[in-house]
Amino acid sequence: MSDRIIQTDNFSHYFGAIQTLKNINLEVRRNEILGIIGPAGSGKSTFLRALNRLNDLTYGSRIEGTIKIDGQDIYAPGTSIVELRRKLGMVFATPIPLPRSIYENVAFGAKMAGIKSKSELNELVTDCLVKTTLFEEVKDRLDSSATKLSGGQQQRLCIARILALKPEFILLDEPCSGLDPISTMKIEESLRQLKNEYTIILVTNNTKQAARVADRTAFFLNGELIEIGQTEKIFTTPADQRTNDYISGRFG
Amino acid sequence: MTRLERNERLIKIALFVIACSAVSILAVITIFIFSEGTPIMFKYGLRSFLLGLDWYPSEQSFGLLPMIIGSVMVTFGSLLVGVPFGLACAIFLTEFSSRRLRHILKPIIELLAGIPSVVYGFIGVVILVPFIRETLGGPGLSVLAASIILGIMILPTIISISIDSLQAVPRSYREGSIALGATKWQTTKMVILPAAKSGIIASIILGMGRAIGETMAVIMIAGNAINIPRSVLDPVRTLTSNIALEMGYASGEHRQALFATGVILFIIIMILNTIANATSVKGKAAK
Incomplete structure (x- = not known):
């Protein structure tokens, strides 16, 4: 099996007449954390949402080029979008627990996928909460509403919810943008552990976060991929002047 | 008080009167229906109205x-x-x-x-x-x-x-x-x-x-x-x-x-x- 499990080929994306991504060519490797950085409006979130075809929900969304995951073109006709989305679990900037209990939130995806056995669900929910270090904090109130958790706990719950789908990839869209440093640290810690089992793509506004956790980092600007490479290289000796300007805080 | 402020006050009062009249129409209708309808209900008893089976108004039978x-x-x-x-x-x-x-x-x-x-x-x-x-x-x-x-x-x-x-x-x-x-x-x-x-x-x-x-x-x-x-x-x-x-x-x-x-x-x-x-x-x- 190849190491390059996501491969995009001249991928462009449009919302109506506006081009949001321009000829993106990049690959994602197995069990790495790929950090994607760039200023607001650079297309990094759009790129992430193109991978699980969430942009399809927006009126006027259109693409050119291809994205291949495990060699399969995900925009090819006949692709099962539901299966694709289960394979690529997504975590959003604002944690969005569904208006249900903690337990139900984690079990939701698994139930959608048709798991009915109560003991199997219990085991799965516990396992996912343990992996995100949330279990100890919530084990006594699994039946209380998920919306009552703190922001950081909600975000870890959203990651746990993704894990219950047994995905191959975890897509994170600025997962720590609304969180305090301690919660952020906890999430980064669990990402480092999750890397052993999953391939992770982390879109972040916080360049330091990419420097801390990403193996490789990509820099997006105005819908273009400016540069991608090993994180140390991007942050120490970037090839492009614009990357250097961005990470040293000269704009963005 | 400037002229503009005086106008503002007049407009406010005018709108208040109009709003009240809409509400008062509802009040008038309510009072009218209840004053016309309730005396007979009490005269023959609420029970005969709500549970009576026969509606023969000419024979004082008002079962609804x-x-x-x-x-x-x-x-x-x-x-x-x-x-x-x-x-x-x-x-x-x-x-x-x-x-x-x-x-x-x-x-x-x-x-x-x-x-x-x-x-x-x-x-x-x-x-x-x-x-x-x-x-x-x-x-x-x-x-x-x-x-x-x-x-x-x-x-x-x-x-x-x-x-x-x-x-x-x-x-x-x-x-x-x-x-x-x-x-x-x-x-x-x-x-x-x-x-x-x-x-x-x-x-x-x-x-x-x-x-x-x-x-x-x-x-x-x-x-x-x-x-x-x-x-x-x-x-x-x-x-x-x-x-x-x-x-x-x-x-x-x-x-x-x-x-x-x-x-x-x-x-x-x-x-x-x-x-x-x-x-x-x-x-x-x-x-």
Whole structure:
């Protein structure tokens, strides 16, 4: 099996007449954390949402080029979008627990996928909460509403919810943008552990976060991929002047 | 005080007077109906009004039970027709149709509300009543016919308020569920409908208020016989029909008894509206 499990080929994306991504060519490797950085409006979130075809929900969304995951073109006709989305679990900037209990939130995806056995669900929910270090904090109130958790706990719950789908990839869209440093640290810690089992793509506004956790980092600007490479290289000796300007805080 | 400020004050007072007059009209109507209707209720006893089976105004027999049951049956019948139909329409238009189709269909559905009720009644008499008479038997003028026509008449209320509450569900709920690999139907069933529940209940109660208050169409197709129907194919008289049919020639205690009918109708509708307001306020507070 190849190491390059996501491969995009001249991928462009449009919302109506506006081009949001321009000829993106990049690959994602197995069990790495790929950090994607760039200023607001650079297309990094759009790129992430193109991978699980969430942009399809927006009126006027259109693409050119291809994205291949495990060699399969995900925009090819006949692709099962539901299966694709289960394979690529997504975590959003604002944690969005569904208006249900903690337990139900984690079990939701698994139930959608048709798991009915109560003991199997219990085991799965516990396992996912343990992996995100949330279990100890919530084990006594699994039946209380998920919306009552703190922001950081909600975000870890959203990651746990993704894990219950047994995905191959975890897509994170600025997962720590609304969180305090301690919660952020906890999430980064669990990402480092999750890397052993999953391939992770982390879109972040916080360049330091990419420097801390990403193996490789990509820099997006105005819908273009400016540069991608090993994180140390991007942050120490970037090839492009614009990357250097961005990470040293000269704009963005 | 400058001239502009003086004008502002005048405008404020003028608008206040106009707003008060709208409210006072409601107050006048309420007082009038109750002052005309309640004395006779107390004279013959509330019990004989609410539970009496015989309506012979000329013989001082004012039993409204058949009409109360008639109104309840026709109203619930209309909900059985209108709610599944309307909710399905609303779900289709918000969750499954393309934006263009929604922009075309929603105004058309709202146009249904603009058709005069006598036209609905006319269509009922000409098409639905003979159809029921020939296929299912009975006189055709029946609970069933009235329920179907009223069910169609409450569709615009149910559909447009349900659409509003479905659209008010945050986009992030939808995306969150879809990104978890749920299908659109699973998302609708497990996330959207529970979140929009209070608005949908409010739409049903408002539709119910419309159905219970409808008069013209019901007179034309319900048959208006004063008895408690044994099946949905029997004719029935509602509270509203009772007032409209007899007000023209009623006098004395008969006339007062019709006002008493109005009092009962008024109270039922007030209760429904209060429930509707309470559920929608509760829904807003929860968000």
